[in-house]
Each structure stands twice: as structure tokens, then as C-alpha cells.
Amino acid sequence: MKIMPNRLDRGFTMYQKEFEDKAVQVLRSGWYVLGSEVKSFEEEFASYIGSKYCVGVASGLDALILAFRALGIGEGDEVLVQANTYIASVMGITINGATPVFIEPDEQYGIDASKLEAAVTGRTKAVLAVHLYGQACQMDEITRICKKYNLKLVEDCAQSHGSEFGGQMTGTFGDIGCFSFYPSKHLGAFGDGGAIVTDRKELADAVRVLRNYGSEKRYYNQVVGVNSRLDEMQAGLLRVRLSHIDELTQDKRRIAARYMRELANPYFELPLMREGATHIWHQFVIRSRYRQQLIEYLDKLEIGTIIHYPIPPHLSEAYAYLGYQKGAFGITERYADQVLSIPMYNGMTDQEQDYVIEALNRFKPETV
Ligand SMILES: *Cc1c(COP(=O)(O)O)cnc(C)c1O
Numbered sequence: 383m384k385i386m387p388n389r390l391d392r393g394f395t396m397y398q399k400e401f402e403d404k405a406v407q408v409l410r411s412g413w414y415v416l417g418s419e420v421k422s423f424e425e426e427f428a429s430y431i432g433s434k435y436c437v438g439v440a441s442g443l444d445a446l447i448l449a450f451r452a453l454g455i456g457e458g459d460e461v462l463v464q465a466n467t468y469i470a471s472v473m474g475i476t477i478n479g480a481t482p483v484f485i486e487p488d489e490q491y492g493i494d495a496s497k498l499e500a501a502v503t504g505r506t507k508a509v510l511a512v513h514l515y516g517q518a519c520q521m522d523e524i525t526r527i528c529k530k531y532n533l534k535l536v537e538d539c540a541q542s543h544g545s546e547f548g549g550q551m552t553g554t555f556g557d558i559g560c561f562s563f564y565p566s567k568h569l570g571a572f573g574d575g576g577a578i579v580t581d582r583k584e585l586a587d588a589v590r591v592l593r594n595y596g597s598e599k600r601y602y603n604q605v606v607g608v609n610s611r612l613d614e615m616q617a618g619l620l621r622v623r624l625s626h627i628d629e630l631t632q633d634k635r636r637i638a639a640r641y642m643r644e645l646a647n648p649y650f651e652l653p654l655m656r657e658g659a660t661h662i663w664h665q666f667v668i669r670s671r672y673r674q675q676l677i678e679y680l681d682k683l684e685i686g687t688i689i690h691y692p693i694p695p696h697l698s699e700a701y702a703y704l705g706y707q708k709g710a711f712g713i714t715e716r717y718a719d720q721v722l723s724i725p726m727y728n729g730m731t732d733q734e735q736d737y738v739i740e741a742l743n744r745f746k747p748e749t750v
Contacts, residue, residue: 383737384684385725390565392729393630394572397622401572404618415611416594419618424577426624427561430544431553433579435586438612439593442540442562445576446474448610449558450508452588453534455480459507462533464493465694465714467512471538472695474560475510482704484696486713490656491667492519498527508534513542513552515690515723516568516664517656521547521555528556536560540576541664543569544631548658553579558589563612563620568634568664569627571616633728634663637735641666641724644739649747650676650722665690666726672747673722683741688723 394401408419420438428436439445455461457479463471465484475482483501488494491514498509509528511519528535535556542552543561553559563575578589591598596607612620623630638661645652650670655661667690670676680687694714696706708715725738 383734385686385734385738387686387688387723387725388566389727389729390570392727393570393623396729397626400622401619404622405615408615408618411614414614417614419614419621420612423612423617423621423624426621427577428579430624430627431551431559431579433551433554433559434581435583436577436579437586437589437593438617439576439578439589440610440612441574442538442560442564442567442576443470443473444593444608444610445560445562445578446471446510446536446538447477448589448592448608449536449560449578450474450478450480451592452585453508453536453557455507455534458505460503460505461508461510462493462498462501462506463510464512464514465696465711466491466691466717467514467538467695468540468691469695469698469700470540470562471510471512472701474538476701480507481505482695484706484711484714486711487514487717488520489654490517490659491515491717492517492656493524495520495523495527498524499531502527502531502533506531506533508536509556510536510538511556512538512540513545515653515661515667516541516545517653517661518542518545518547518552518659520656520659521550521552522658525555540564540567542662543567544627545662546660547656554581557582558585563616568630568662569620569623571620571623573616575612575616575620577612630728631662634726635661637726637730638663638666640735641726641739645742647743647745649745650742663726665723667721667723668742669717669720670722671720673720675747675749676722676745679745680741685725685738685741687725689721690723692718694718
């Protein structure tokens with residue numbers, strides 16, 4: 383049996399007729415950018431997340447860039463961010479001219495709240511919490527520290543659509559929540575897309591102006607903005623997916639529950655759950671000291687896996703200018719050497735799950 387790490391086609395066929403009807407409707411409407419589908423999606427997504435405003439943009443990276451820009455964070459400012467994140471989180475900070483200050487992750491892969499205070503300086507302006515793999519960060523501690531030091535709080539929710547901490551949705555804890563709708567994300571479009579959510583009208587207005595050449599009214603430009611709009615086709619298709627998000631989340635939770643219950647092997651570790659947090663299982667990430675052997679073993683059985691992420695941002699070529707050496711963030715670097723995402727996607731069959739579970743449980747490294 384051949385099993386891919388992700389199957390985007392399954393997420394399409396589950397609701398094929400609804401997606402196709404919506405696509406035809408948008409094509410026939412004669413209106414393709416910033417129209418009624420975007421407006422409706424923004425309202426429905428804000429309502430789902432429980433925030434007052436949502437502004438659609440072209441990608442998750444743009445959501446991050448425009449969020450920091452709207453908050454006035456740039457040159458000379460420092461932003462605390464976990465070192466083990468996807469590099470786009472860091473680019474959202476540095477494209478604005480601000481400096482990322484890396485913090486090690488905790489055992490659930492979120493920013494380690496107990497290490498934040500020691501990193502605060504006179505230049506610290508914000509914290510970027512990344513709910514990596516779909517599990518919420520330690521939001522009670524993070525919000526407490528942000529209040530204490532008067533720091534802005536931005537959440538990178540590109541992997542956490544619908545996950546909660548203390549019964550509250552990720553994206554609503556701080557000033558702005560940033561989402562990506564890249565096709566492989568939990569709420570995925572059929573192309574690129576993103577959004578910010580916020581309860582503060584002035585921030586929503588600022589992003590709405592920035593995404594459209596700095597103008598609210600056509601040809602009256604208030605600031606130098608960008609072209610970063612969610613299009614009508616993606617917004618319409620996202621509305622279809624959003625209407626099913628609870629069942630999509632339940633589907634992944636059933637798979638994850640099986641993995642957690644049935645996977646058992648001393649040669650890898652299962653994910654740890656954070657008390658008070660929920661997980662939407664954007665990725666199911668295990669950790670092994672024998673990762674390379676495990677990948678090759680699974681590959682022979684035609685089970686695909688992905689490493690999220692092999693090179694932490696501080697060691698990437700893009701950020702060589704920050705001057706970090708190997709060893710600067712030991713926990714992050716160990717995770718980068720050991721994490722492995724196993725197949726997890728909506729529409730994964732019981733037989734596919736059986737096959738993955740059996741294979742993983744039978745793994746034994748050759749050189750122990
Ligand atoms: C995917 C992702 C992004 C970037 O989103 P795009 O839509 O691909 O630009 C940012 N942060 C994290 C954590 C992501 O997983």
C-alpha cells in the first residue's frame with residue numbers, strides 16, 4: 383500500500399460537488415477580486431474564531447508582514463519568537479526591519495513561556511507565538527508576560543485553525559492572529575490565501591488599507607501599501623471548507639487518537655499534550671534518535687514522511703547575517719534532527735491507518 387504524507391485530493395472529493403458548484407458560481411459572477419465572497423468569508427471566519435474583525439490577504443506570510451507593519455514594529459525593535467518555527471514566521475518580522483530574538487520551544491513545540499522574561503530588553507516590542515503543528519502554546523503565561531512588559535502579542539495560527547487554550551480560540555489572545563490558507567493547512571484553499579483576525583478596529587482598518595495599495599477608496603492612496611488580496615475564487619472555496627471545519631477537525635482527531643492509543647515503540651516518542659490546550663493535528667509529529675533509519679524503513683514500505691523542519695531559521699542561509707552558530711539553540715537543533723511528521727490527512731482510511739501503525743510498531747533500528 384502506498385501512503386503519502388498528505389492527500390489534498392481526499393479533502394476535495396469529500397465535498398466535490400459543493401466545491402465545483404461554488405467555483406462555477408464565482409466564474410459566472412463576473413467579479414473576481416474583493417467582492418461578496420471575500421466579505422462573507424471574512425465575516426464567517428471572524429465568527430468562527432470569535433474575533434470582531436477578519437481581513438483576507440494573499441498568504442500567511444503577508445498576514446504576518448502586514449500585522450507587524452500595522453502594529454508599527456520595525457527597525458530597532460525586537461520580537462521574541464520560538465526558534466523551532468517555520469521560517470515564514472521569522473520573515474514576517476525581518477521584512478519589516480525588526481530583529482527576531484529566538485526562544486527555545488517547550489516539550490509541546492510551542493514558545494517556552496518560562497524563557498520569555500529573561501529575553502526582554504528595552505527594545506522588545508512584541509511576542510510572536512506560533513501554535514506549531516496545531517497545538518496551542520501556553521497562552522495563560524504568554525499573555526501574562528506580555529501584559530507585564532507591555533508587549534504586543536501576535537499569534538501565528540497558520541497551523542492552528544480552531545485549536546484552543548482554556549476554551550479560547552488561538553488567534554484571539556493578543557493584538558492580531560495571522561492565518562494561512564495554503565492548500566495543505568487545516569483550512570486550506572486551492573491556491574494561496576491568508577487572513578488576519580483582530581478585535582481592534584484600527585488594526586483591521588490598517589491591514590485593509592495596506593493590502594490594497596494603501597487605499598480604502600480607489601485612487602486615493604493614504605500610505606504605500608502592497609497588493610495582497612484574497613481573491614473571490616479562494617474565498618468562495620474557503621467558505622465551503624469552513625462550513626465543514628468541525629467535521630474535518632473531528633476526522634483528524636479520530637486518526638490522532640488511534641495513533642496515540644495504538645502506536646508503541648521504544649525507538650520513537652509520541653507527541654505530548656499540553657494541559658488546557660487542544661490540538662487540531664495539522665501534523666502528527668513523532669521524534670526519534672534513529673530518524674534517518676526510520677525514514678528509509680518507511681520509504682521501503684511506501685509510507686511517505688516529511689521533516690518539519692530540518693534547518694531551524696537561525697541556521698538557515700537566509701539568516702546567516704544574524705550571526706548564529708550551530709549549538710546556539712540546543713533544544714531547537716535536537717528537535718530539527720529528530721522530528722518526523724507521519725501521514726495525517728482528512729479522508730485517511732482505516733486500512734491506511736492500520737498499515738502505518740503496524741509498520742511503525744515493527745520498526746527496529748539496525749544500529750542501536
Ligand atoms: C505555512 C506557514 C506560514 C506561511 O503561510 P503561507 O500562506 O505559506 O505564506 C507561516 N507560519 C507558519 C507556522 C506556517 O506553517
